[in-house]
Amino acid sequence: MPNPDPYTYFQIGSLYKRKDIHDLFGGQRQGGISTPSRHPVIFLFSSKRGEEFGYQDGWKDDGLYYYTGEGQVGDMTFTRGNLAIKNHLKDGKDLFLFETEGDLRRFIGRMSFVGYEEVTIPDIKGNLRKGILFKLIPQDASIETEPLHPEKYEEPEKRSFHDLRQAAFNAIKEADGNVADSREAKARYYFRSNVIASYVRNRAYGFCEACGNFAPFKKANGELYLEPHHIRRRSDGGPDKPEYMIALCPNCHRKAHHGADKEEFNKTLLQKAHWIEESLFKGTLKYVTVAVTVDDEGRVLITKRPANKVLGDHWEFPGGKLEKGETLEECLKRELEEELNLSVSIERSFKLIDHDYGDFQIRLFSFICKLPTHEIQLNEHSSYVWVLPKELDKYHLAGADKKLAKVLKQKFFLEAGNPTRFE
Numbered sequence: 001m002p003n004p005d006p007y008t009y010f011q012i013g014s015l016y017k018r019k020d021i022h023d024l025f026g027g028q029r030q031g032g033i034s035t036p037s038r039h040p041v042i043f044l045f046s047s048k049r050g051e052e053f054g055y056q057d058g059w060k061d062d063g064l065y066y067y068t069g070e071g072q073v074g075d076m077t078f079t080r081g082n083l084a085i086k087n088h089l090k091d092g093k094d095l096f097l098f099e100t101e102g103d104l105r106r107f108i109g110r111m112s113f114v115g116y117e118e119v120t121i122p123d124i125k126g127n128l129r130k131g132i133l134f135k136l137i138p139q140d141a142s143i144e145t146e147p148l149h150p151e152k153y154e155e156p157e158k159r160s161f162h163d164l165r166q167a168a169f170n171a172i173k174e175a176d177g178n179v180a181d182s183r184e185a186k187a188r189y190y191f192r193s194n195v196i197a198s199y200v201r202n203r204a205y206g207f208c209e210a211c212g213n214f215a216p217f218k219k220a221n222g223e224l225y226l227e228p229h230h231i232r233r234r235s236d237g238g239p240d241k242p243e244y245m246i247a248l249c250p251n252c253h254r255k256a257h258h259g260a261d262k263e264e265f266n267k268t269l270l271q272k273a274h275w276i277e278e279s280l281f282k283g284t285l286k287y288v289t290v291a292v293t294v295d296d297e298g299r300v301l302i303t304k305r306p307a308n309k310v311l312g313d314h315w316e317f318p319g320g321k322l323e324k325g326e327t328l329e330e331c332l333k334r335e336l337e338e339e340l341n342l343s344v345s346i347e348r349s350f351k352l353i354d355h356d357y358g359d360f361q362i363r364l365f366s367f368i369c370k371l372p373t374h375e376i377q378l379n380e381h382s383s384y385v386w387v388l389p390k391e392l393d394k395y396h397l398a399g400a401d402k403k404l405a406k407v408l409k410q411k412f413f414l415e416a417g418n419p420t421r422f423e
Contacts, residue, residue: 005263006041007232010096015104018045033070033081040093040232042084044111044136047100056119056133062182065097065111069132072124076132085113085134090172092241094232095136111136115185135185162324164199165280168242171195197228200245203276205287205328205365207352208249210256210269212407214349216249227253231270243277244270272354279361286362289332290319290401291369292350292408293342299386300408302395303340306382311357314398317366318342318381328365340384341377345370351407355400364400 004024010016018029027034027043034043044067046057056066069082078086088095095112098105114137121131171192206215206224215224226247246269248256256266279285293301303318305311320335322328329346336342346367353364376384387395392405 006039006096007094010107012107012109015101015106016098017103018105021098021105031070031081032068033084035081035084035093042081042088042093042095044085044095044097045100045105046097046108060182062186063137064114064182064185065108065136065138067097067134067136068121069116069134071131073127073129074123075130078132082132086116088113089241092244094139097136110139112139112189114189115182135182137186137189161199161202161205164195164202165242168196168199172241196242196245200228200242201226201247203242204247204352206349207365208252209246209272209276209352209354210248210252210265212352212354213249214351225250229253229256229269231256231266231273243274246273275354275356275361276363279356284360286360287322287365288319288362288400289322289328289335289365289367290317290404291332291336291344291346292317292366292404293344293369293371295371295386297386297388299388300392301376301384301386302392302397302401303378303381304383304385305398306380311398313382313396314401315385315395316398316401317404318384329367332367332369339378339380341375341379351404353400353403353407355403357399362400364404366404 006025009024021027021043022029022034025036025041025043026038027036032045032047034045036043046067048057057068059065067085069076069085070080071077071082076082084091084093085095089112094110097108097111099108100106113134115135117133117135119131119133120128123129201223203209204226206226207213208215208226215226217225219225227250229246229248231244231246248269256262256269259265276285291301295301301318302315304315305313307313318336318340319332320339322331326334328349332346333344336344346369348368350366350368353362353366355362355364378384385395389405389408392409397405
């Protein structure tokens with residue numbers, strides 16, 4: 001089987017030969033912890049043979065799987081495979097757990113590390129030593145538990161994606177800490193999952209990060225409905241790193257799981273998620289709002305940037321950069337007032353356009369707006385013009401605006417008595 005994907009190859013409950021596992025995916029062929037270099041996975045092999053040395057592998061009443069670390073002589077330490085388990089979330093790797101049955105290995109499922117205990121067990125020479133007992137939870141677990149300190153695990157507040165981003169990465173940094181109490185460990189796991197998912201949804205500001213369309217509806221609590229998709233997994237349970245997650249509308253989410261081209265689609269989503277997070281990490285990603293302002297003749301307003309500014313002499317849809325603490329709508333109204341002395345009424349959200357200019361990147365959030373109530377006053381731009389969407393190609397548009405113009409030409413058309421209808 002050429003270039004198999006471990007995320008789709010292994011089926012829970014199925015049996016495999018260990019030799020075949022390593023022939024296909026690589027990794028150390030001996031020992032309980034194997035770390036293939038070609039895939040973002042860590043194989044854990046649990047065996048009943050460990051019982052003679054005091055190992056305690058297996059499921060417990062708390063719903064967690066206890067897995068004994070590696071090291072046959074002397075105290076176990078957080079090196080090699082043990083360190084790989086502890087750091088798997090920060091390193092962007094998933095734990096694949098197998099149990100030994102005779103000469104075969106049964107796949108138990110994908111797991112996440114939630115804590116560990118230090119236990120006293122004998123080594124292979126019979127000497128007592130310090131052992132590490134990892135606590136693992138299935139990624140698709142639906143266990144509900146009350147934490148010992150509930151004030152630490154409140155639901156993420158509705159706040160800016162900048163604040164949620166910091167909270168998400170703080171949760172990832174804390175993922176390798178020791179939490180001996182199982183209830184607390186599970187609570188931390190679910191909090192981490194929730195805060196990362198909340199960050200990814202807020203990162204998109206209500207727009208699907210695949211098709212660019214706006215969220216189809218609001219939830220009962222007023223939040224815009226998008227679904228966080230774990231790109232590398234068939235199941236969406238459990239936490240992941242933001243660069244492996246993306247916010248999707250329900251249609252794109254179904255496509256990612258069931259579409260005929262789902263493999264290529266998920267590759268594209270992974271590239272997009274990496275692009276977003278890398279740009280945010282470098283501080284080069286700009287969030288920008290723009291208005292698709294339409295007059296009674298079906299023309300849209302575009303403005304020309306001054307020659308001495310970035311992207312000078314390019315035409316663009318009017319708008320500007322989002323400031324911390326603003327909503328997209330607040331940003332757009334402020335920018336139009338400052339730059340054009342316009343007071344517009346925002347009818348609805350339209351499209352998210354992502355574009356890379358090389359030195360910086362842009363997320364362009366566009367809105368359909370009603371005609372301005374004041375005369376245009378150029379405070380920043382060198383010129384403006386009202387133009388039919390089909391004529392936008394005649395103007396030297398900036399890269400992101402050129403993409404938006406293409407969408408407009410596909411979506412925007414004139415009808416008798418209704419010159420500003422959108423499909």
